[in-house]
Amino acid sequence: MNQPKASQHITQNEALVFERSQAGRRGYMLPALDVDETPLDELLPAELRRADDLEGVPELSEPDVVRHFTRISTWNYHIDLGMYPLGSCTMKYNSRLNEKVARIAGFANLHPLAPAEDAQGALEVMYELQQHLAEITGLPGVSLQPAAGAHGELTGVMMIRAFLDKRDGEGAGARRVMLIPDSAHGTNPASAHLSGFTVKTIRSTSEGLTDLEHLRELCAARDVAGLMLTNPNTCGIFERNIQEICRVVHDAGGLVYMDGANMNALVGVARPGDMGVDVIHLNLHKTFSTPHGGGGPGSGPCCSTAELEPFLPVPRVVRAEGEGGEASYALDSDRPDSIGRVKAFYGNFGMHLRALAYILTHGRQGLREATEAAVLNARFVAAGLRDTFDQPFTSPPMHEVLFTDKRQSRKGAHTLDIAKRLIDYGFHPMTIYFPLIVQGAMLIEPTESVGRAELQQFVDAMKEIAREAVEDPELVLNAPHTTRIGRLDEAAAARKPVLRWRPEEKAATA
Amino acid sequence: MNQPKASQHITQNEALVFERSQAGRRGYMLPALDVDETPLDELLPAELRRADDLEGVPELSEPDVVRHFTRISTWNYHIDLGMYPLGSCTMKYNSRLNEKVARIAGFANLHPLAPAEDAQGALEVMYELQQHLAEITGLPGVSLQPAAGAHGELTGVMMIRAFLDKRDGEGAGARRVMLIPDSAHGTNPASAHLSGFTVKTIRSTSEGLTDLEHLRELCAARDVAGLMLTNPNTCGIFERNIQEICRVVHDAGGLVYMDGANMNALVGVARPGDMGVDVIHLNLHKTFSTPHGGGGPGSGPCCSTAELEPFLPVPRVVRAEGEGGEASYALDSDRPDSIGRVKAFYGNFGMHLRALAYILTHGRQGLREATEAAVLNARFVAAGLRDTFDQPFTSPPMHEVLFTDKRQSRKGAHTLDIAKRLIDYGFHPMTIYFPLIVQGAMLIEPTESVGRAELQQFVDAMKEIAREAVEDPELVLNAPHTTRIGRLDEAAAARKPVLRWRPEEKAATA
Amino acid sequence: MRYIPNSPEERQEMLGSVGLDTADALFDSIPAEVRLARPLEVPEALSEIELLARFERTAARNAAARRPNFLGAGAYSHYSPTIVDALIQRSEFFTAYTPYQPEISQGTLQAIFEFQTLVCQLTGMDVANASMYDGSTAMAEAVLMAERVTRRSRVVVSSGVHPEYLKVAETYVAHAGIELVRAEVDEATGRTLAGDDVVDDKVAAFVVQSPNFFGGVEDLKAAAERAHAAGALLVVVVTESASLGLLRSPGECGADVVVAEGQSFGVPLSYGGPYVGLFATREKFARQLPGRLVGVAYDREGRRGFVLTLATREQHIRREKATSNICTNEGLIALAATIYMTALGRKGLQEVAAQCAQKAAHARRQIATLEGFALPHSAPVFNEFVVRAPAPAEEVLRRLASEHQVTGGLALSRYYAERPNDLLVCVTETNTRAEIDALVSGLRNVTAP
């Protein structure tokens, strides 16, 4: 028998804030109004004012609020607790130092519309980060405006479109196909679509690489605007034909967009710009360790060739040398070829600060060291699990390694079950069922932030689960056993979605 | 069957830092040395230098350290998780705002030996806190120097001794008895002893009050230096004869020390100074909410009558009016009657800041409101449990309520078992087996920081446990069932104490 | 490198165990020609001490962060209780990923569910998503959604919408076959003009911001009637979410989609981000929402939990047919807003809004009495208003900053060349009377003849 779940333990049964609310409780205090009070009706006519007294909004004291969020926080797995090997997500150590940097009052209290001369520190931070990202990618044009990876994709793909429109004029209309490998992340086709492109899918080879022949075939149609490629790709394998791939696309008149989600395998080792890539987005919330925050904020800077630079979003952060040689920084919106703005203000500045702190803390050696350690960790896991789990591709993995449930599923234990059982061993599961091209995919990315002993524990847990799948399949199929709640019925949830609390709910669940 | 404990779950099995250590790991970085390096032998001869290369001290990376302490932290119960009704401990809400105040750079980075003119802010904080504590206790002389309650006791009792020595000269030698009720906290007799007093114990009445007759009897001997009284006493009852008690002691030539651990029942409602008390210590880490920190730091200011003020520790923080009427603050050590220093520097200043923030945030109304709410909460629990548990005394409780295991122990479930079983319900146990005069004591202090619903859950849990003690005693006797480890063999631990890790340990426990 | 657990020696051993000699060999699958043969041109590593000193120095160059501030225009100085930042700094929250594994992500999921509900309550709508990047991209997504829902391709956007939001929308629709048309703002009232000549039956949506960029509170009921009469959706944009504590909710006025910038809910200014976009709509459009959604689900024993749901709208399932390309959103900022809204609660959100309105009214009254100053627009305002100065606004503001240490507002010339003397002043509950007085007397001084 397993532990009773969501037990009588009060911290395990924390209700919703609305259910906890008690009329009359207060969790705040404001200074008394220090100006003469104007009768409300003089300020705003009644028909413009709320009449509902915000009914339903919770009323709680400060300790109620603190306990509520502290309690529910304990239901989360998190990086500071243990290994979080989500493939493609790069869940590395989130430095507390970077959090401190982002909270320095001179940054945190700075209004985005403050005159540039009074915001030189912030502009310098952005400029410097741009310079470092240009060096790391080998692509000199950088915009920090995009708020996440997908946003960076959208930006990059729109730049390709703008570039082609300018280069080809009317002729560009015939060039509206974006090629995307079947292993790509869903955001790639979605971003391409949003930019008005038609998506055509490129097959992967049995080696897990982009099929060059297929690419050549598709390029032959001359309607190709570009290619969106992830490298290392989502199977964790470096596209070793990358130069040839770029050549084919360029020869066909297209441009190459690289999805930089997997840059943790390359920083300091190889640069997309040197491979022939025209534009890339980076995920600062992956490679540069800005915290994922339970789903954001992210930051997805775009880096491009000099040729594409005029098309980057405005405003750009630029540097001017003063008379005395001192630098000053400015925002420049005078870029007639720019695709325009993709976001109000200048991007997720708080994340720029953290990423810059990451880069400066690592320094030139540390950045490369991190890449090596990340790839080595993946290789270590690969070696440890090779005999137990099916590996769809034989190429040596870069920073993440792909397995499948082929062997285990014969006995009924599928990827989902293995993932859930890992929870009982104290690990966050790997990414599952992605990339879509591999059945029962398990994509494991340890990152550089995990030590040898914990990696070995992970390998041991996976092997143990494989054994359990044979000897005691129910144990695996009903996992997890150590959590507050069991597997949730997601299908039912989607069939009759309840997306918010309503007073009726209260009665139903009390 | 219960959940397997300290399971395979990695976060449940976190080893000691020494066991986790790996040669060559680093968790720090210093700036490169920026002065010319002197050969070590020139700095210090070899025989003055360590030769052990700090063997055994751990070597860990920063993520190792963060994960280690984060993991073990999750094995703690804490205020932000739920009700922590430790009687006599006043586990109230620890405001995050006060933490922020204590970390303001102008305070946190201030050296204690900075010249007073460059530390006016800190001195003002101390002076202001002194003023407020004087007002709250009705005792005008205040020293913030003591570092905790017991330290305050020592200070206060030494002041009594110094006062008597001055008043009575040689004659004081005949006055070396300190009276202490049998219900008192162990620090009281220990502090009295350290001040060179002989302790005599006063009986409590069947009402849980100090036995006035016994007090009179003991005072008759004329060797009494003073009385150390807790009020409300450790049974949670207000000593309603307090004025008479003070009179008796004063008439016998003694002084009255009050242990202010229970001031949370009195702030804004009644003042020790008005009751006849001569000197008191406060626990800022109880009544004024400075965090307990897993066992400190505390702060135990002493407040005394004007008569005793000259005997307070030095230095004192004093205020001077400048020419223009602006205030300035200074440290004054010129107090010939002072008992001297009880601590280097000026006490736990970081706690003074938090306590002042507590007082200013509550304001005059809020302080009284907190007292009312604290007493009301205790009364609510008392009413809820009265029919289920034995109440040794019938007087209405103040801020904490005392029960015993009399009824439950007949079936074999003792106070310890009830306490351990409470853990399974998600509550921290109450204080147990204190005060010593009540067999199987359970001292419950909810504080004002708990809301009605949670109080009711606590009452329900206690009743449920009482039911279990009858219907399923094993369940109670073997509790807790929901923790990482079970009850530990404390007797064995004391018999053969292992008080530190040694390399051999590693092998033994790996 | 102190963030990397395995020491160089351990890594050497591990290399051996996977059959390699050198770290370089890990990268054998990368062709030599594209390998970087030199170290990156990035500075040497900095220690913590050096790094913090450096960033402190840099931050000190942001003089504007130290002054009393009357800038609003899409980012607002509101007070955030200490507990907000303290709670989001629990590593349980800030280091977690998107809650793809619900059994070990219930903290994040429950908080998002609470966020969605609070957004619905404040906007007066039925459903809200788990967040967008910010207000500007939320508005752009609303425009795209209106096209999906109505299958019409023209969208009328009020000129009272934040000019940067307008720019973002222009970028987003550039290749979506959507035409953006402006509805002008009346100079006298400062409210959007929209006759049925503009909002006609070709129009997918009428997009109105309230309070608008010039501070005017729009007549959303009238806008809703206009839109609905034309068969279009009313999309309401809110940049100053604190106003929701006082103003009639867009939902009650008839909005079909409400998008908002949630920065006002306890999120630091942080030079423009990260902020959080709110996106709410009617029940019937739930399956057209962009972004993530959390819903209630139950486990086998009937215990309530929360999961990401209706994922078939999303890119990881639907790829190019998804309702949006958004993946990572602003989770932690949404959490901060949730904690803020919960801590302030029913009364606090109203009190903040009332104080903003009262203090702005006070400031406005005072400024109106100044020689040479005018208030060009007559519409009621919440906490922002346009002031027409007797001199170029940029110059006035520069002198206010340097001579009076006050950031007096925004020179509207930044966006509108035709408004050289106008400044947009914003007053919140954080501006003390003394600050307002300093602003007023500062304005008087710097414009004195």
Added chain:
Amino acid sequence: MRYIPNSPEERQEMLGSVGLDTADALFDSIPAEVRLARPLEVPEALSEIELLARFERTAARNAAARRPNFLGAGAYSHYSPTIVDALIQRSEFFTAYTPYQPEISQGTLQAIFEFQTLVCQLTGMDVANASMYDGSTAMAEAVLMAERVTRRSRVVVSSGVHPEYLKVAETYVAHAGIELVRAEVDEATGRTLAGDDVVDDKVAAFVVQSPNFFGGVEDLKAAAERAHAAGALLVVVVTESASLGLLRSPGECGADVVVAEGQSFGVPLSYGGPYVGLFATREKFARQLPGRLVGVAYDREGRRGFVLTLATREQHIRREKATSNICTNEGLIALAATIYMTALGRKGLQEVAAQCAQKAAHARRQIATLEGFALPHSAPVFNEFVVRAPAPAEEVLRRLASEHQVTGGLALSRYYAERPNDLLVCVTETNTRAEIDALVSGLRNVTAP
């Protein structure tokens, strides 16, 4: 009051449920004559905004907190990695009580066990307790313990011990029948003089600080031999614990008790507290230790855990016969020190110490070259040293502060009237070369004829 969950209405209902009408009735057992009939004379409640603004203003008056600082003398400016403060701010640690319930306090207990071990490793001793209030009270307790152990009542204390520690010891022993005798410091070397005339066979303990208050590293081996020859204990006091990373451990030198101030291990200066006292001794004296001790224990299934142990030494069991009256100690600060020692680790603790020594040597060399300045003591130092200025030290320091924005050290006249021109200068790893240069040139300027 926002910290009190139950609202006034709820409290009124609860009063009713316990049979009372008014809150006043809760206090019926307090005689009316001693009830306070008026509100407290304490200010009205402040909001968060007001409170923070107020404390920020007050803190700004601590000018010394903003300057480069060469003050030591018992409190040291060392760098504390960010993770130290971040981790102790987990409410799991900072809001917990003393770990009386081991099943739900293993985090605290394991950390204390680690602390005890680290203290033993650094001091070279066998056992250490869970902390004392600070270094000064730890020393006083060591004196009391020496009396218990040896049953002798005279204690010789070096005049090189921190003068405030000496004062505290005087207070503690005032009524304990212990006589404190001074061993003088040699003016030429700056080291303690202690012939067998002072440390004789009536002496319970010989108390020596190293590095001593004047910065000199003492010959602890000689001191141990002297003490042991007399049958006394050697008590070693350390105020600058960073020195343990470089200096031979007191344990190796023969100390019987080591007490230290642990503030150097990552704890902020905070105007003198809270700090943390370290207390370590030999195995055979374990049961004579004051304060709490954590030991290993096992549950029924043999799982290792930690408990408070040997409690029969303590006041809550032994009352007046306890080894000390201490109850609450400095748990959270001990945790901070534990995290600090773990993060710095074997190499870092040595590097910090080496940098301190190197930078101090550099500063000392520079100052020695200044016209009119002298270094009166010849003993080797760690990171502090006495400088004899050509003018009164207080005056020199005042001018250094006002004219050069440097806090140059401590005027020894604060404690020693006979040393008007001496200042005690401390240099740590946080002092940059530029700061040292500023100190040196500042000293030159303010003493220029």
